[in-house]
Structures are given as structure tokens and as C-alpha cells.
Amino acid sequence: MDYATLLQLLDSTLRLGTPLLLACLAGLYSERAGIFDIGLEGKILMAAMSAGAVAALTGSVWIGLMAAIAGAMLFAILHGIASITFRGNQLISGVALNFLASGITVLTAQALFGQGGRTPPLSGEARFNPITLPFAETLKDVPLIGPLYYEVISGHSFLVYLALACVPFTWWLLYRTRFGLRLRAVGENPASVDTAGISVKGLRFAAVMITGVLCGLAGAYMATALQAGFGREMTAGRGYIALAALIFAKWRPWQALGATMLFGFFQALALRPDVVEGVVGQKVPVSMLDALPYVLTVIVLAGFIGKAIPPRAGGEPYVKER
Amino acid sequence: MERLPKWADIVLVPLVSLLLAAIISALVILAIGQDPMEALNVMVTGALGSAYGWGYTLYYTTSFIFTGLAVTIAFHAGLFNIGGEGQAQLGGLGVALACLFLPWPHWSLALIGAAMAAALFGAAWAAIPAYLQARRGSHIVITTIMFNYIAASLMVFMLVDVLRPEGQMDPATASFPEATNLPTLNDLPLFNLVFTKDVPANITFLFALAAAVLVWAILWRTRLGYQIRAFGKPGAAAQYAGINGFRITMIAMPLSGGLAGMMAINNVMGEAERLLQNSASGAGFIGIAVALMGRNHPLGVVLAAVLFGFLFQGGAELGLWTKIPIELRIVVWGLVILFTGALDHMVRMMLARVFALFRNPAAANGAA
Numbered sequence: 016m017d018y019a020t021l022l023q024l025l026d027s028t029l030r031l032g033t034p035l036l037l038a039c040l041a042g043l044y045s046e047r048a049g050i051f052d053i054g055l056e057g058k059i060l061m062a063a064m065s066a067g068a069v070a071a072l073t074g075s076v077w078i079g080l081m082a083a084i085a086g087a088m089l090f091a092i093l094h095g096i097a098s099i100t101f102r103g104n105q106l107i108s109g110v111a112l113n114f115l116a117s118g119i120t121v122l123t124a125q126a127l128f129g130q131g132g133r134t135p136p137l138s139g140e141a142r143f144n145p146i147t148l149p150f151a152e153t154l155k156d157v158p159l160i161g162p163l164y165y166e167v168i169s170g171h172s173f174l175v176y177l178a179l180a181c182v183p184f185t186w187w188l189l190y191r192t193r194f195g196l197r198l199r200a201v202g203e204n205p206a207s208v209d210t211a212g213i214s215v216k217g218l219r220f221a222a223v224m225i226t227g228v229l230c231g232l233a234g235a236y237m238a239t240a241l242q243a244g245f246g247r248e249m250t251a252g253r254g255y256i257a258l259a260a261l262i263f264a265k266w267r268p269w270q271a272l273g274a275t276m277l278f279g280f281f282q283a284l285a286l287r288p289d290v291v292e293g294v295v296g297q298k299v300p301v302s303m304l305d306a307l308p309y310v311l312t313v314i315v316l317a318g319f320i321g322k323a324i325p326p327r328a329g330g331e332p333y334v335k336e337r
Numbered sequence: 338m339e340r341l342p343k344w345a346d347i348v349l350v351p352l353v354s355l356l357l358a359a360i361i362s363a364l365v366i367l368a369i370g371q372d373p374m375e376a377l378n379v380m381v382t383g384a385l386g387s388a389y390g391w392g393y394t395l396y397y398t399t400s401f402i403f404t405g406l407a408v409t410i411a412f413h414a415g416l417f418n419i420g421g422e423g424q425a426q427l428g429g430l431g432v433a434l435a436c437l438f439l440p441w442p443h444w445s446l447a448l449i450g451a452a453m454a455a456a457l458f459g460a461a462w463a464a465i466p467a468y469l470q471a472r473r474g475s476h477i478v479i480t481t482i483m484f485n486y487i488a489a490s491l492m493v494f495m496l497v498d499v500l501r502p503e504g505q506m507d508p509a510t511a512s513f514p515e516a517t518n519l520p521t522l523n524d525l526p527l528f529n530l531v532f533t534k535d536v537p538a539n540i541t542f543l544f545a546l547a548a549a550v551l552v553w554a555i556l557w558r559t560r561l562g563y564q565i566r567a568f569g570k571p572g573a574a575a576q577y578a579g580i581n582g583f584r585i586t587m588i589a590m591p592l593s594g595g596l597a598g599m600m601a602i603n604n605v606m607g608e609a610e611r612l613l614q615n616s617a618s619g620a621g622f623i624g625i626a627v628a629l630m631g632r633n634h635p636l637g638v639v640l641a642a643v644l645f646g647f648l649f650q651g652g653a654e655l656g657l658w659t660k661i662p663i664e665l666r667i668v669v670w671g672l673v674i675l676f677t678g679a680l681d682h683m684v685r686m687m688l689a690r691v692f693a694l695f696r697n698p699a700a701a702n703g704a705a
Contacts, residue, residue, distance in 0.1 A: 102682055103681065104679055107625075110622075112671065114668075115667075115675065118665065122369055122665060302498075310487060313480055313484070316475035
């Protein structure tokens, strides 16, 4: 494998890792607050459809982005009502919302555009187009670093840089602010938060809403940047891979960046069987490369690479003492 | 909060949940500019209006009984098995290997052999997450989801690179030999009085009913069943009573996976008569809805499976005859799971208010 191929792979890694990163951070807020969310997949799908449809109708990607956030927030609120207000089973609520999203997105897209459940192809202002970072052209010819900057780091859409910026922001919010302390506390020991006179329900709803916003960004990225429009089931399990990355990262932001980029790298590899063949020296079936992120997750979950301990109050509805 | 009478909890809660799901589905149909009454009409006529329609409805019902029982038995052990889809696909692989590579003289022997292979493969696919949960503490929900994806990749690999016959383009196995083809309901005595045309529902339907009885007997009439149910209750009582959690997990999950795998004799052996990609077509997930709707009791599971068989077939009819996309049925499953599984407290609270109103009007008025 030469340097140019490596750069191409890293470029794809960043492109494919971004929706995973956004979804993973989305899950991080919810799960750190004690609300399990296996409905990331559904929220991203919902956001992707909203973004694709509204961007196609208005011709503006920014209005599409707003719609994506609204679509994901709607499902986040539903999850909150089921699991916080009515103390329902969070896992089952997530499964239900994934189903609901899978059906409703196709139904809506079909009713609006009649193109077999897809939204029309987007172009120009209706998409997030690549941004060339400053000096990328001039530094292009500098050996080693120049091409790395030009090929890998520069030339992505706005949302990629926003996702990357979310990592330090999340770290700061969780570990350096009062809100973050409370958020982490409510996921570990809600009774203590309640005793301190802070609303457990309020905090958990806030966390679930942040999850909605980030899933909205992930979905908008899928439909308006990574691809040009929404297609049925276009998320293809990314919500679950993000969940796996979250466990891999042990619910911490910087590690989430590492885990999602690793899984993004696997996805990039799965797209380039020729490269894998060159490195391994024999033909590797694409299906095996596809399975790699999932197999890796199982190995991580089994505690062979350090133990992943979830937030202690995760999955349990909080019942106030009377 | 008022406690509901037992009959209301068993009968009314699922029915009200279903009603809520139906109302919202009707609103969805209205929102996309179609007529809900027409939709219901098409569904009922297509799925229940003729013996032919019933032949399809019962075919789907058969699959859903297996996957619903699979989720049920795991639920009773306190385990949420979302891996039914992958286990059913692995079951299909077992069926395919048994049918393709063993010389069966008669379908009845082939049925027993293939059912054993299906159960074995499904059970093995559930046993790994079970072991990881019981010994290594990895969460069974996440591992079973991962195993669904791994199963999908494994099936692609097996169908594209291993089992696909030379010169064939689509990723599927060769057709199974004639001797392994199962009789459909129109081939069976008595049933052929009703089913005069060739229908996909086959003898596996009777197997599914037998499996429901068997699961009931295991859960409520054996020591093992008692231990499974005790282990599934919150708290440590089961542990103090000397019930070995590792053993129960390692029995309940493979039983669950085996049942999901057995579904394959219905669709792979009974209908397609070869193994195709994505053979389970979502039945593993529908099992979750079936188990929740059937309140985790085999009788309820059978009834709920008929309901979902109707929805599945009726939904297909909608896709054929109306402008409503077939995906409406996914919306309905989602709503049913949401109301029966996640918002059940809300439904109970609503019903409790209504009951309080009838029982003691004065107190209810006073409260209001």
C-alpha cells in the first residue's frame, strides 16, 4: 500500500466515521444521564429523511438541517415520554421507535415525492458541499504533511468539522461545568441528585434532547453531505455501530472519537477490498470485512480489552420517594 | 394507584394498546392522503376474506409463533433476546445444509432432521451471547444485536462464496431435493377441504402449535420452568434459593434461539425450498411485538401471531392494491411495541382511572 492509497483510506475514514461520531456522542449524553438509547438508528433515519425532504423542497440545506434536528427531536421526546415520564422499558421503547422510524420515513418520502420512498437527488445549495481549508492549495506540494492536509483534513463538509468540534466541547461540558457534573450524577445515582433538590426528570429530558440534536446532525450529514438525498434504510445499522463504539469508548468523549474513527476505518476498508487483498496477500470476502466492526465490538464487550462498565443507574426509571 | 382486576390486566391492556396503535395508524394513513377505512377493507379482504388469503396469513403466523415463543421464553428468564432475526437466519443455514447434503428418503424424516439442524444452529447462535452475558457480563441486548449483523454477513459469505451453485448469479443455494419438500395445507387431509388452491402455509403450522404447548408445559409444569421464571424476577431470591443463574441463562437462551431457528423449517424448507438472502425477512424482530402483545404467554403468543400474520399479509395487499406503501405495517409493529412494551404504564394508568370512576363515582369526583 502506498502513501496515496493510505491517504484515500484515511479520507474515507473521516467521511464515514463522522456520522458514527455524531451518533456516538448523541448516545453518550443520553446514557451518561441513565437513559439507554438503542433508538439512535431510528432518530438518525428520521433526521436523514427530514433533511432530504426539506432540503429538496426548499432548496436550502440549512432549512434541511433544522428539519433534521426537529425530526430527531420528535423521536427523542417520544423516547423521553415513554422512558422518563411513564417509566417504561427503555430498551423496548428504543426498539419500537426504530421500527416506527423505519416505516414512517418511507411512508412520508413516498407521500411527498412518489419516488419509491426516496427523496429527490440534491445538488448545489441543497447540499453541504466540501470546504477547502485555508492554505490547502498552497501547502499541497509540501512533502508528507502537504498531501495529508490537502487530501485528508481539508475538503470535507461543514458537518465533519462541527462533529470534530463536538468532541472537546462535550468533554468540557461533561467534566468542567455544573450541568455536566449533574448529568453524570443523574446517571450514576439519581437519588443523590434528587436530594440536592435538582429535578431528575428535567436533567434526563435535557440529556435526551441533546441526543436528539446530535442525531439530527448525524442524519442531516447522511442525507445532505455523505449522500445526495434520503434512501430507505440508508443508515444501515450506523446507530447500532455507534452504540458499540460508545461501549468501546467506555462512555467518554475523546475515546468516542477514537472508537468511531476506528469503526469508520473498517467501513472504509470494506469499500476497498483490493487494498485489503494487497496487504493480506490473499482474497478476503467483503462480507467478512463488513462483519469486522461487530465482531470487534463483541470482543470488547466480553471484556477482553479492558472492562466496560456502564453508568450505574442506566436503564432504570427513577421513582421518587414518597 | 388503583390496581386493575386481573382480567383487565390480561385482556384489556393489550386490547387498548392495540386500539391506540390502530387509531394512530389511521391518522398516519389520513396524513398521507389515503382512506383508512378502505385500507382496513383491503387488509381484511386480502388476508382473511378467502381460504387463499388465510393460507398466507397462517404461513406468516407460523413463523411469528416460533419467534414470539423465542422472545417469550427469554423474557421469562429476564433476558431480552433481540437476536431472533440472526438466530432464524442461522436456523435457515442449518435447514439448508441438512436438506442439501443429507439423502432424505421421505419428507417426514427430512422434516425431523431439518428441524433438529435448525434448532441446533439457532441455539448455538444464541448460546454465545448467553455465555458472554453469564460469564463475562456483556449486555445481552447489545451482543444479540451485534450477532444479528454478524449473522447477516455470515449468510452473505455462505451464499455468495460457499453454497451458491456454479454459474448462478443470485446469492442463494440450489433448490432442495424433491424428497425434502413439505406438504402444504392443501396437501393435508381435512385441511384440503378448506384450502383448495396451493398455499404457502404448510405442515409446520401444526409444529408451531405443538411448540406453543411445549413451551407452556416447560415454563409452568416443570422444575426447570419454575427456575427460569424465578430467575427472571428482579431481586436475588432465585440465587438464595440455590438456582444457578449461569445454568438457567445457558438453558433459556439456547431454547430461545432454537425456537427462533425452527422458524426456518416454515419459510426456508416449507416455502422457498432453497436458502435465500435475508431469509427471516424481519420475523425475528416481529417476535418481540408478538411476545409483548401476547403478554408472554404461549396462548397469547399464538393469538398475537395470528394478528401479526394478518397485518403482514394485509400490509402486502395494501402495497398491491392501494397507494399506501407496504411499509405501513412496519409503522404498525412499531406502534404496537411502543404501546404494549414501553407505554404499558400509561395504558394501565388510563384504565385504572376509568375503573375508579365506575367503582366509586363519588371518590373519583372528589379527586377531580
